[in-house]
Amino acid sequence: MSSHDKLLLAGVLALGLLAAPALAFDFGRPATPQDIKLWDIDVGPDGKGLPDGSGTAVQGKQIFADNCAACHGDNGVGGIKDRLAGGQGTLASNMPVKTVGSFWPYATTLFDYIRRAMPYPTPGSLSTDETYALTAYILSLNGIVPADGKVDRDSLPKIRMPNRDGFIPEAEFDPAKLFRKK
Numbered sequence: 001m002s003s004h005d006k007l008l009l010a011g012v013l014a015l016g017l018l019a020a021p022a023l024a025f026d027f028g029r030p031a032t033p034q035d036i037k038l039w040d041i042d043v044g045p046d047g048k049g050l051p052d053g054s055g056t057a058v059q060g061k062q063i064f065a066d067n068c069a070a071c072h073g074d075n076g077v078g079g080i081k082d083r084l085a086g087g088q089g090t091l092a093s094n095m096p097v098k099t100v101g102s103f104w105p106y107a108t109t110l111f112d113y114i115r116r117a118m119p120y121p122t123p124g125s126l127s128t129d130e131t132y133a134l135t136a137y138i139l140s141l142n143g144i145v146p147a148d149g150k151v152d153r154d155s156l157p158k159i160r161m162p163n164r165d166g167f168i169p170e171a172e173f174d175p176a177k178l179f180r181k182k
Contacts, residue, residue: 043112047157050108053128054152057145060137063130067119076100076141081120085141088162101142105167107151107159111135132156 001009043049064076073079076099077086087097088112097103115131117123126134132151139145144159151159171177 007034021126023139041112041115043108043115044118045108045157047108047153050111050153050156051128053132053138053152054150054151055129055131055133057133057140057147060133060135060140063134064125064137067126068134077139084138088142091163091166099142099161100138101144103163103166105161105164107135107139107144107161108155110138111151111156 027070041049064072065074068076069079071079071081072084076084082099083097084100087099089102090097090104103111111131114126114134115124115128118134119125135156136145136149136151139151139159140147140149142162144161145151
């Protein structure tokens with residue numbers, strides 16, 4: 001077989017491999033509403049997507065001790081992983097301390113992150129109420145909610161984080177410009 005024939009054969013095989021997925025019209029199945037519900041857990045800054053439930057900082061203190069302190073340290077400081085408390089007023093300094101209380105712009109982001117990614121190594125293992133309680137506790141460590149504070153789907157989006165206005169959107173990433181119909 002000549003090198004020209006080998007090249008032609010390789011091209012035909014490559015084309016066949018690239019076209020095969022397009023012919024797999026019967027592969028898989030349509031997602032059911034239940035399938036979508038399992039994955040549709042994102043929470044927006046406005047609280048859209050927050051589930052029913054609630055939790056207090058007092059409840060969250062024990063949940064933190066049991067699930068978080070090993071990595072984040074007692075009271076969210078001094079652990080082997082990211083510091084969670086303190087740092088307010090340091091972002092403009094030469095030594096900024098980025099924590100939930102000093103850097104994060106929305107309290108709902110904390111709930112969303114805990115629910116999706118924590119605790120290590122068993123993300124998603126906390127109940128909704130435990131996640132609210134842990135959120136309340138971490139916010140209380142930063143002086144954002146009282147030590148006996150309670151959060152739920154109605155109160156969490158109303159919490160104004162200290163760095164809420166610290167993020168300045170770039171004009172080229174304005175959704176109105178990115179997604180407008182041309």
